Amino acid sequence: MKRLIQAFKKGRIPIIIITLLAAAGVTWFLLWGRQAAASDYITGKIDRGTVEVTVAATGTVQAVTTVQVGSQVSGTLAWLGADFNTQVKRGQVIAKLDPAIFQAQVENQRANVQNAEAALQAASTEINNQKANLQAAKANLEVARVQRDDAIALANRYKELSTVLSGRELEAAQAQANAAAGRYEQAAAQVGQVQAANESVKAKLEQAKASISQAKAQLSQSMVNLDHTIISSPIDGVVVSRNVDVGQTVAASLSAPTLFTIANDLTKMQVLASIDEADIGQIRQGIKANFTVDAYPGEVFNGEIAQLRLNAQTLQNVVTYSAVIDVANPDLKLRPGMTTNITIPVAKRENVLTVPNAALRFRPNLSEEEQQALHEKMEARRQQREAERQTPDNKGQEAEGKSQEKPAAAPAEGQRQRGDGRGGERRREGEQQQPARAEGEGEQRPRAGGEGGQRRQGQMIWLLIGGKTLEPRFVRTGLTNGRVTEIIGGDLNEGDVVVIGQNDVNGATRPAQPTTPFGQRPPGGGMGPRR
Numbered sequence: 001m002k003r004l005i006q007a008f009k010k011g012r013i014p015i016i017i018i019t020l021l022a023a024a025g026v027t028w029f030l031l032w033g034r035q036a037a038a039s040d041y042i043t044g045k046i047d048r049g050t051v052e053v054t055v056a057a058t059g060t061v062q063a064v065t066t067v068q069v070g071s072q073v074s075g076t077l078a079w080l081g082a083d084f085n086t087q088v089k090r091g092q093v094i095a096k097l098d099p100a101i102f103q104a105q106v107e108n109q110r111a112n113v114q115n116a117e118a119a120l121q122a123a124s125t126e127i128n129n130q131k132a133n134l135q136a137a138k139a140n141l142e143v144a145r146v147q148r149d150d151a152i153a154l155a156n157r158y159k160e161l162s163t164v165l166s167g168r169e170l171e172a173a174q175a176q177a178n179a180a181a182g183r184y185e186q187a188a189a190q191v192g193q194v195q196a197a198n199e200s201v202k203a204k205l206e207q208a209k210a211s212i213s214q215a216k217a218q219l220s221q222s223m224v225n226l227d228h229t230i231i232s233s234p235i236d237g238v239v240v241s242r243n244v245d246v247g248q249t250v251a252a253s254l255s256a257p258t259l260f261t262i263a264n265d266l267t268k269m270q271v272l273a274s275i276d277e278a279d280i281g282q283i284r285q286g287i288k289a290n291f292t293v294d295a296y297p298g299e300v301f302n303g304e305i306a307q308l309r310l311n312a313q314t315l316q317n318v319v320t321y322s323a324v325i326d327v328a329n330p331d332l333k334l335r336p337g338m339t340t341n342i343t344i345p346v347a348k349r350e351n352v353l354t355v356p357n358a359a360l361r362f363r364p365n366l367s368e369e370e371q372q373a374l375h376e377k378m379e380a381r382r383q384q385r386e387a388e389r390q391t392p393d394n395k396g397q398e399a400e401g402k403s404q405e406k407p408a409a410a411p412a413e414g415q416r417q418r419g420d421g422r423g424g425e426r427r428r429e430g431e432q433q434q435p436a437r438a439e440g441e442g443e444q445r446p447r448a449g450g451e452g453g454q455r456r457q458g459q460m461i462w463l464l465i466g467g468k469t470l471e472p473r474f475v476r477t478g479l480t481n482g483r484v485t486e487i488i489g490g491d492l493n494e495g496d497v498v499v500i501g502q503n504d505v506n507g508a509t510r511p512a513q514p515t516t517p518f519g520q521r522p523p524g525g526g527m528g529p530r531r
Contacts, residue, residue, distance in 0.1 A: 040502065040503055041364075041464055041470075041499045041501070041502050041503070042499070042500050042501035042502065042503070043464055043497050043498065043499055043500065044355075044356040044358070044359060044497075044498050044499075044500045045495060045496065045497060045498065046353055046354070046355055046487070046492050046493065046494055046495060046496040046498055047353070047354050047484075047494065048351060048352065048353055048354070048494045049351075049352070049354050049484075050348065050349065050350045050351070050352075051348070051349045051352060051354055051478070051479045051480065051481055051484060051485070051486045052345055052347070052348045052349075052479075052481055053282075053345070053346050053347040053348070053479050053480070053481055054343045054344060054345050054346065054481070055275065055279040055282060055283065055343075055344040055346055056341070056342065056343055056344075057273045057274055057275050057276070057279075057323075057342040057344065058273070058274060058339065058340065058341060058342065059271045059272050059273035059274060059291070059323075059325070059339075059340045059342050060271070060272050060337065060338070060339060060340065061269055061270075061271055061293070061327075061334050061335065061336060061337065061338040061339075061340060062269065062270050062271075062272060062336050062337070063240075063263035063264060063265070063266060063269060063270070063336050064264060064265065064268050064269065064270050064326075065235065065237075065263070065264035065265070066240070066261060066262070066263050066264070066336070067234055067235055067237075067261070067262050067264070068258045068260075068261050069094070069231065069233065069234065069258070069259055069260040069261070069262060070252070070256035070257055070258050070259055071097065071228070071231060071250045071252050071256060071257060071259060072225075072228045072252055072256055073097065073102070073225050073228045073229060073252055074249070074250055074251050074252045074253065075097035075098050075099075075101065075102075075229060075249070075250055076097065076098040076247065076248070076249050076250070077095060077096075077097060077098075077244050077245070077246055077247060077248050077249075077250060078096050078097060078098045078099075078246065079095065079096040079246065080094070080095050080242075080244075080245070080246055081093050081094045081095060081096075082094035082095070082233075082239050082242070082260065083239065083242055084239060084240075084241065084242055085238060085239060086238065086239045087237075087238050088233040088236070088237060088238070088239060088262065089233065089236050090233055090234065090235055090236050091232050091233065092232060092233045093230055093231070093232050094231055094232065094233050094239075094260060095231040095244070095259060095260075096229060096230055096231065097228075097229040097230075097231075097250065098229070099226055099229045102222065102225045102226040102229055103226060105222040105225065105226075106219065106222040106223055106226055108222075109215060109218045109219035109221075109222045110219055112215040112218065112219070113212065113215040113216055113219055115211075115215070116208060116211035116212040116214070116215045117212055119207075119208040119211060120205065120208035120209055120211075120212055122208075123201060123204040123205035123207075123208045124205060126201045126204070127198065127201045127202060127205060130194060130197050130198040130201050131198065133194045133197070133198075134191065134194040134195060134198055136194075137187065137190045137191040137193075137194045138191055140187040140190065140191075141184070141187035141188050141190070141191050143187070144180070144183040144184035144185075144186070144187040144188075145184050145187075147180040147183060147184070148177070148180035148181045148183065148184040149180075150180070151173075151176045151177035151178075151179070151180035151181070152177045152180070152181070154173050154176065154177065155170075155173040155174045155176070155177040157173075158170045158173040158174075231259065233260075233262060234262075235262060235264050236264065237262045237263050237264040237265065238262065238263055238266060239260055239261070239262055240261045240262065240263045240336055241260065241261040242259070242260055243257075243258055243259055243260070243261075244257075244259050263336060266329060266332055266334075266335075266336075267328070267329050267330055267332065268326070268327075268328065268329065269326075269327045269328075269329045269334050269336075270306075270324055270325065270326060270327065271289075271291060271303060271324075271325040271327055271340050271342065272322055272323075272324060272325075273289070273322065273323045273324075273325055273340075273342050273344075274313065274320040274321075274322060275320060275321050275322070275323050276318070276319075276320055277312070277319040277320065277321065280308070280321045282346040282347075283305065283308060283323060283344060283346070284305070284308075285305055285306065285307065285308055286304065286305060287304070287305055287344065287345070287346070288302060288303070288304055288305075288344075288345065289302070289303050289304065289305055289325050289342055289343070289344045290302055290303075290342070290343045290344075290345075291303065291325070291340040291341060291342040291343065292340065292341050293334065293338045293339065293340055293341075294338075294339065295333070295335075295338060296333060299333075301327060301334065301340075302327070303325040303326055303327035303328075304325065304326050305323050305324070305325055305344070306324050306325065306326045307323070307324040308321065308322075308323050308324075309321060309322040309323070309324070325342070347479055348479075349478065349479050349486050352478070352486045352487070352488075353486070353487040353492060353494060354484040354485065354486060354487065355461060355475070355477075355484060355485055355487055355492075355498055356483070356484055356485075356498070356500050357480060357482065357483060357484060357485055358500035358501060359461045359462070359498040359499065359500045360459050360461060360477070360485060362461070362462060362499055362500055362501060362502070364462060364470055364499070364502055365502065374470075374472070378472070458474045458475065458476055459474070459475055459476075459477055460472050460473070460474050460475075461473055461475060461498055461499075462498065462499045463492075463496055463497060463498055463499070464497045464498070464499050465497075467497075470499065473490055473491055473492060474490060475487050475489060475490030475492060476488050476489035476490060
């Protein structure tokens, strides 16, 4: 303290303070200035790895065969033989309804059958009586016929002896003949009457037989209803749910109420997945699927797609299709009704160059001088490539094949760089847009499912050379999983430093510029101030 006071008195304190401030300023410039220069860009690396495209979906676990056991008759539940999680066999009695009403109906129908049988017996007896009456009437008719014939013969004889006999005797003989003819007609009418009565009795007999058949059918129905008071399991399995209790009234007037739900075999389950219509084209029958459930965090279950159903489900204008995934469940961990988060791998590329997706969207802020220098550099490369193409030797041909992924055109001075994530575009004020394409852009790119058919344009990324120089490269991309994208063509090597973002002058991070689906930046998202 004394030395500091003495130094202050001698005037050396200001010199020390100035020296310390100067040293601090140099240190700040070396450290913070160098850090700011190094942090102008956010970078990533070109790596080699695996790119896997998956389709995400949700679904519900269910048993392969599930049967809802109901009741076909109404009544009061008198007995239960199964509960939740009960193992049951086919034909095993699991519930009984009160059979009193149905037993009474059976007895009533049995009485009706007996009554119909008695009516049939009475009709049969009456038929026999009518047969006897018919025979008697026919006999009477024969007697009347004989008497009539005898009376007519006697009257004719009296007519021949009319000279001998008196008129009164002749009239009496004629009257007897007429009376005999009348009796014959009466006997014939009686025969017809007995025959009509016989037909009526036969009809009654047939009616009695029909009544017996009807009574027997009603008896059978009553017995079936009585049998339905005993409810049995239709399959082997386990009771998943029970919806009734003893004493509860079961009403089956309009539809059969569900008493039990029985799952056939819980060691084999199915997941009913809802696949979005945008992803259903990538799903095929037989591919593998992975899913998780909330009950077992971190555990992944495996299955196989067994069926793709054609029936579309529309909910709030979202169209989905159902996919059935077969799953083995030997440990019985999966239970019916569990919600699943499903991942279906549809394409995979191994040991390929990958680039972060942010690098495909990045566009730097370049001044006019930087754009001019970049244009001159790319123009020189283009002229060199054209010269190599005209060289007839093999080296020139190899150089031509190698340079196919480099830019075919460079931006001139005053141009403003624009990108849409599908290919570089350059535009000069007052001029038409000219797409900057890499050679071979028109080739077919592989789809997510590994099939060709969709065009892939060249895309531009920016490399950071030497930690300070930006250099554009055109590449052709393949599969993407949303984080990284496969590089299938371009002058890139593993370990190259690629720019994925840029910091503003004040140190704030500027992310990769978004683009619209038409390849243009939204308002305010340009690469630099408009001039």
